[in-house]
Amino acid sequence: MVDVTPEKVEYVGPAEVPEVDLYHAKTWWTKYVFSQDAKVIAIQYSGTAVAIGLVGLVLSWLMRLQLGFPEFFSFISPDLYLQFVTMHGMIMVIYLLTALFLGGFGNYLIPLMVGARDMVFPFVNMVSYWVYLLAVLVLVSSFFVPGGPTGAGWTLYPPQAILSGTPGSGAGIVLMLVSLALFIIGFTMGGLNYVVTVLQARTRGMTLMRLPLTVWGIFTATVLALLAFPALFVSAIMMTLDSVLGTSFFMPAIVEFGEQLQYGGGSPVLFQHLFWFFGHPEVYIVALPAFGIVSDLLSVHARRNIFGYRMMVWAIVGIGALSFVVWAHHMYVSGMNPYFGFFFATTTLIIAVPTALKVYNWTLTLWRGDIHLTLPMLFAIAFIITFVNGGITGLFLGNVVVDVPLSDTMFVVAHFHMVMGVAPILVVFGAVYHWFPLMTGRMLNQAMGQFHFWVTFLGAYLIYFPMHYLGFVGVPRRYWEIGETNFIPESAESLNAFITVAALVVGFAQVVFIYNILTSIFKGKISERNPWKATSLEWQTTTVPPGHGNFDDELPVVYRWAYSYSVPGTVDDYTPQNVHPDDVVKIAAEQGGD
Amino acid sequence: MTTAEGQQHPLGIYFKIWGLLFVLSTLSYLVDVLDFQGYLRWSLIVIFMLLKAGLIVAVFMHMVWERLAIVYAILVPTLALMVLLALMALEADYTEFTRLLFFGGGG
Amino acid sequence: MWAAIAVFLVALGSLVFHLITPWWSTPIASNWGSMDLTIDITFWITGVAYIVILLFMAACIYQYRNRADKTTTSPQSNHKASYDPENKKLELWLTVGTAVAVAGLLAPGLIVWNDYVTVPDDAVEVEVMGQQWQWGFRYPGADGKLGTTDARLINADNPFGLHLDDPNGQDDILVEGDDLHLELGQPVNMLLRSIDVLHDFYVPQFRAKMDMVPGLVTFYWMIPTRTGTFDILCAELCGSNHYAMRGLVVVEEKEAFNAWMAEQQTFAQLRAEVEKNAKHGSSLALNAVGAVPVDSVVAR
Amino acid sequence: MDFFREISSKPWLESQVAIDDTHQGGAYTLPSVTIGLRIFLGVVTVLFSLTVVAYSDRMTLADWRPVPEPTLMWLNIVVLFASSVAMQWSVISARRGRTANVEIGMLVGGALALAFLAGQLLMVRQMNALGYFAPTNPALAFLYMLSAMHGVHLLGGLVAWGRTVMRIWGGHEAHQVRMSVELCAFYWHFLLVVWFLLFVWFSIT
Ligand code: HEA
Ligand code: HEA
Numbered sequence A: 001m002v003d004v005t006p007e008k009v010e011y012v013g014p015a016e017v018p019e020v021d022l023y024h025a026k027t028w029w030t031k032y033v034f035s036q037d038a039k040v041i042a043i044q045y046s047g048t049a050v051a052i053g054l055v056g057l058v059l060s061w062l063m064r065l066q067l068g069f070p071e072f073f074s075f076i077s078p079d080l081y082l083q084f085v086t087m088h089g090m091i092m093v094i095y096l097l098t099a100l101f102l103g104g105f106g107n108y109l110i111p112l113m114v115g116a117r118d119m120v121f122p123f124v125n126m127v128s129y130w131v132y133l134l135a136v137l138v139l140v141s142s143f144f145v146p147g148g149p150t151g152a153g154w155t156l157y158p159p160q161a162i163l164s165g166t167p168g169s170g171a172g173i174v175l176m177l178v179s180l181a182l183f184i185i186g187f188t189m190g191g192l193n194y195v196v197t198v199l200q201a202r203t204r205g206m207t208l209m210r211l212p213l214t215v216w217g218i219f220t221a222t223v224l225a226l227l228a229f230p231a232l233f234v235s236a237i238m239m240t241l242d243s244v245l246g247t248s249f250f251m252p253a254i255v256e257f258g259e260q261l262q263y264g265g266g267s268p269v270l271f272q273h274l275f276w277f278f279g280h281p282e283v284y285i286v287a288l289p290a291f292g293i294v295s296d297l298l299s300v301h302a303r304r305n306i307f308g309y310r311m312m313v314w315a316i317v318g319i320g321a322l323s324f325v326v327w328a329h330h331m332y333v334s335g336m337n338p339y340f341g342f343f344f345a346t347t348t349l350i351i352a353v354p355t356a357l358k359v360y361n362w363t364l365t366l367w368r369g370d371i372h373l374t375l376p377m378l379f380a381i382a383f384i385i386t387f388v389n390g391g392i393t394g395l396f397l398g399n400v401v402v403d404v405p406l407s408d409t410m411f412v413v414a415h416f417h418m419v420m421g422v423a424p425i426l427v428v429f430g431a432v433y434h435w436f437p438l439m440t441g442r443m444l445n446q447a448m449g450q451f452h453f454w455v456t457f458l459g460a461y462l463i464y465f466p467m468h469y470l471g472f473v474g475v476p477r478r479y480w481e482i483g484e485t486n487f488i489p490e491s492a493e494s495l496n497a498f499i500t501v502a503a504l505v506v507g508f509a510q511v512v513f514i515y516n517i518l519t520s521i522f523k524g525k526i527s528e529r530n531p532w533k534a535t536s537l538e539w540q541t542t543t544v545p546p547g548h549g550n551f552d553d554e555l556p557v558v559y560r561w562a563y564s565y566s567v568p569g570t571v572d573d574y575t576p577q578n579v580h581p582d583d584v585v586k587i588a589a590e591q592g593g594d
Numbered sequence B: 001m002t003t004a005e006g007q008q009h010p011l012g013i014y015f016k017i018w019g020l021l022f023v024l025s026t027l028s029y030l031v032d033v034l035d036f037q038g039y040l041r042w043s044l045i046v047i048f049m050l051l052k053a054g055l056i057v058a059v060f061m062h063m064v065w066e067r068l069a070i071v072y073a074i075l076v077p078t079l080a081l082m083v084l085l086a087l088m089a090l091e092a093d094y095t096e097f098t099r100l101l102f103f104g105g106g107g
Numbered sequence C: 001m002w003a004a005i006a007v008f009l010v011a012l013g014s015l016v017f018h019l020i021t022p023w024w025s026t027p028i029a030s031n032w033g034s035m036d037l038t039i040d041i042t043f044w045i046t047g048v049a050y051i052v053i054l055l056f057m058a059a060c061i062y063q064y065r066n067r068a069d070k071t072t073t074s075p076q077s078n079h080k081a082s083y084d085p086e087n088k089k090l091e092l093w094l095t096v097g098t099a100v101a102v103a104g105l106l107a108p109g110l111i112v113w114n115d116y117v118t119v120p121d122d123a124v125e126v127e128v129m130g131q132q133w134q135w136g137f138r139y140p141g142a143d144g145k146l147g148t149t150d151a152r153l154i155n156a157d158n159p160f161g162l163h164l165d166d167p168n169g170q171d172d173i174l175v176e177g178d179d180l181h182l183e184l185g186q187p188v189n190m191l192l193r194s195i196d197v198l199h200d201f202y203v204p205q206f207r208a209k210m211d212m213v214p215g216l217v218t219f220y221w222m223i224p225t226r227t228g229t230f231d232i233l234c235a236e237l238c239g240s241n242h243y244a245m246r247g248l249v250v251v252e253e254k255e256a257f258n259a260w261m262a263e264q265q266t267f268a269q270l271r272a273e274v275e276k277n278a279k280h281g282s283s284l285a286l287n288a289v290g291a292v293p294v295d296s297v298v299a300r
Numbered sequence D: 001m002d003f004f005r006e007i008s009s010k011p012w013l014e015s016q017v018a019i020d021d022t023h024q025g026g027a028y029t030l031p032s033v034t035i036g037l038r039i040f041l042g043v044v045t046v047l048f049s050l051t052v053v054a055y056s057d058r059m060t061l062a063d064w065r066p067v068p069e070p071t072l073m074w075l076n077i078v079v080l081f082a083s084s085v086a087m088q089w090s091v092i093s094a095r096r097g098r099t100a101n102v103e104i105g106m107l108v109g110g111a112l113a114l115a116f117l118a119g120q121l122l123m124v125r126q127m128n129a130l131g132y133f134a135p136t137n138p139a140l141a142f143l144y145m146l147s148a149m150h151g152v153h154l155l156g157g158l159v160a161w162g163r164t165v166m167r168i169w170g171g172h173e174a175h176q177v178r179m180s181v182e183l184c185a186f187y188w189h190f191l192l193v194v195w196f197l198l199f200v201w202f203s204i205t
């Protein structure tokens, strides 16, 4: 058994971390708009991300309407449909989830959780947000240029992305690439902040292994992003040159509609390698913060230490490292060197092992816990279910021959929505219910929350679980309509209609959620200071919401890891990280024994 | 931080490393003997060379125990780059191969 | 309580749906039954894992839920969670178990993939050429060899861009705007080529698929095992009419196949015709070899 | 390595708690900006490395025609080297507290960097005049693109350089700007090495 005697240490003095020059806002503008306070920047990031995310959501409804009822919506042309698909995918992956997890949650939680007053480079942090906003605006502007936004799929494969047979191949694609480049520049600024803050600004006693897993997840995801985004950046530059100057980085000799183009010699597959060298780590950039956050939600609401903390950390780091050597599993049928299949199938399936361990440890955290079925807990449980489901379908796709019939079908669409469009989004929701009291001092409405949870979870499962089977039938993705075939049964149409209805219902539940947030900010029940009785530092600030500079005159000193829940021998079922060992209330009878 | 314990390692480890260097050299020769061509050849030769250099630097010069961090910081990215270069070279060779076969060189 | 039931029902519902679903792979028509087999193996291994994990979770939620707010006499009520930071042994066993399961998935997969990328010697070659948004096919003709091509040579009279001086190409048989015919039981190596953007030659009943990349020739091989007419779908986004890029494969017995083949013209014959018409100043020749189809221009 | 040892410790054990409680916060004694800059340079290295990887793939294809190396290219690299030397001199002066020399070093270094950029532009124009256009030759396209990428990074460096020079002009003493000067110089050396390696790469391919 593990040694769990309450720790006895000599008195440790207050933190001697050198005080940083705190940035002080002087005007309303610099306090709320051009603010350099990470918490304000976090809210700006989140607001922008959710706003553009809602655009992505509406686009998904339009797509679903077309797929579910192909005859009814004549205004959705094939071109428009592809533009919806592309913008939906790109918005959701990059501009919503990446920005929300790293820019939003990262900015809010990292300084608080490591016990810092702010990010280490507040000015750069602020610029990061404004560049991100610019990227979003450029993206949105592409909706209004002649020809509309690009319809090349979020993967932007050349040659089609820049040839005239694809919608938005003129201004649309160039704006898309420019927007991505801006996003990367903005992100790099933010990312440097997150990494250096975690490394350098931790408070006294906060060793790496005392960090909550949330910080580990966001930290590792940021490192991945810093290493992976350059690949997208290079390919964006090269494609822009191909499109605007007529170079042939990716363009072979091409005959378009009977007409010879000036390109020659390039290799489209090269782009795919670059794209997925970014693209696969990107999916873990979205997943790792969710992994981290959900670990904390489970632990807090099950009143139990996260099971196998070390394994969880190793798995996060291991998954991060491995994610750079699996990229070509998106290219099994791309026409790359066929022998790559052996290598990449092997690495891809290996990555399932650390991921599986995380899943086991989450469920083992529930085991022998004291499970409070609060909203964050419900969302966390729903996350495990949908993530395991999506991860398992990932194993189908990763196993190279199984991918051959399934690639580019609705099976893939179902896989990545389950694992990326549902699971991390559920974590976002859980996290919002969890940290809302910290950010506003008020609770969200429980009844609306329950409604939101059950409709979103069950609804999303109903959308995507059956969708896999459309893939087995052989329905390809990115199809405006299936049309007549001699193998797809009529009933597939009904299934599509059903999925559409489910998607609309789930979408409606989000409206309730947003309504809940907007009303609760002003009218919600006032919450206690630490309503969930959590141990991590963000809940130990003197004021809620935390004021400028996060902590009082003195930075907290950390005496234990973040998972001291239900420690035997203590009266409370949690001990915050910064409570001095002498102040921990012990159970008298058990003292000495144990 | 690790301190100056560099001197206290048993002599045996030097022999083991020496043996390892021998093996690496043999592998380098094998590249020649087996007549690997093109990129594969050069990547392999360079990789073996780097490994050897790394080992010598690391062990005989006590870098391992004092400056492992630096070795990691230089060796790991270089290796990663070599691997990427090798993979892409394989890919490009494959592309060029099909072009020669089916297009008579065009493309 | 509700949550435990819900998790249980999700597990049960998924299982039932899988067992009774009417949406399942179309009956296979090629030798790639081994792919279906790997899918089945994957289903078994991962399905068991899925159900076990969900049931375990449901049980945990049921057993260890906090019942403090409900007045209950259960000894579990308002219990304290146990505190055990890790259990190395358990984690080790789980790692090993998962690794074994993964190996069980991977091994058959790699074996079949090896088959997939190793073209047998007796396979005949057929070229499929994709362009926005239609299919073209080319058979090697009597000499069994396809002539080399170059996208630069493509024009109305030479839609496949064959090298005019390549002797292997003279007897090649070009099929445009018509179905692809394959001979039952004859291994065939599909050489896939595109002249504009990415496409993907996908026949669900064959299971196999592969992207068609301009500037590259990709391939897959298979043996048609059932006669009939099958849909060709384009499975890689290729622009506006991606969804409408359809074609048909006809798999037929040897005699029927040979009879069909006998009706086709060789490249040399087509060229002779073109030259003859050119002398007569007729532009009809353009349509004879199938120049740019009118509908694709409209679709732009 | 320390990191690996740290992440294999068991933070819940009493023995480990005693060790962890002595942790002073932070990981390195280096200033945060220095670490920030190094991480950024790591990201830039990845960027250039990936471009080289793409280059090496494209290079193998048949239409690749190696480009000539005009004398100007040699000249430019010498200028960039001189610029780096000037910056380093500035650093040394800053360490010794000689504010005036710091200023001279910075100004010379910046001017040489600008000269380098002008030289690069001239090189591109020269090659264009000789009939080398980017679209016709992928090797050339890569050369232009990499030069531009490198140039833009140098331009970015010049912004930081400008701020430092302004501070010197604003009356800051050597010890006050020492940090900025050191960071600038470090960045300059980095870009010199990058361009040098690229240059070697162009030559051998
Ligand atoms: C958050 C995002 C996310 C995550 C985490 C994953 C995780 C995984 N993905 Fe997914 N994937 C995407 C997002 C994601 N993916 C996206 C967006 C695409 C499509 C992009 C596009 O084309 O548009 C995609 C596409 C995609 C493909 C390409 C399909 C194709 O285009 O043909 C493949 C192929 O290998 C794949 C595999 C995997 C694997 C093996 C995992 C693994 O990491 C999963 C590991 C998890 C588990 C395995 C579950 C837990 C394990 C257990 C419960 C134990 C039981 C296990 C055993 C018995 C072994 N994914
Ligand atoms: C995180 C990513 C994400 C998310 C959340 C979604 C959400 C949804 N997607 Fe998404 N989708 C993609 C990523 C995502 N998608 C990608 C990458 C592609 C591929 C594009 C391509 O092929 O190029 C794609 C493609 C795609 C297709 C395939 C089109 C085709 O190939 O023909 C379809 C079809 O049904 C679809 C439907 C939906 C639906 C119905 C929803 C949802 O409506 C599901 C239900 C809703 C929720 C679970 C709530 C979501 C909440 C928000 C979105 C934001 C609000 C946030 C707050 C309030 C905090 N999507």
Ligand code: CUA
Pocket (backbone or CB within 6 Å): C130, C133, C198, C199, C200, C234, C235, C236, C237, C238, C239, C241, C242, C243, C245
């Ligand atoms: Cu052709 Cu899609």
Ligand SMILES: [Cu+2]
Pocket (backbone or CB within 6 Å): A279, A280, A283, A327, A329, A330
């Ligand atoms: Cu992937």
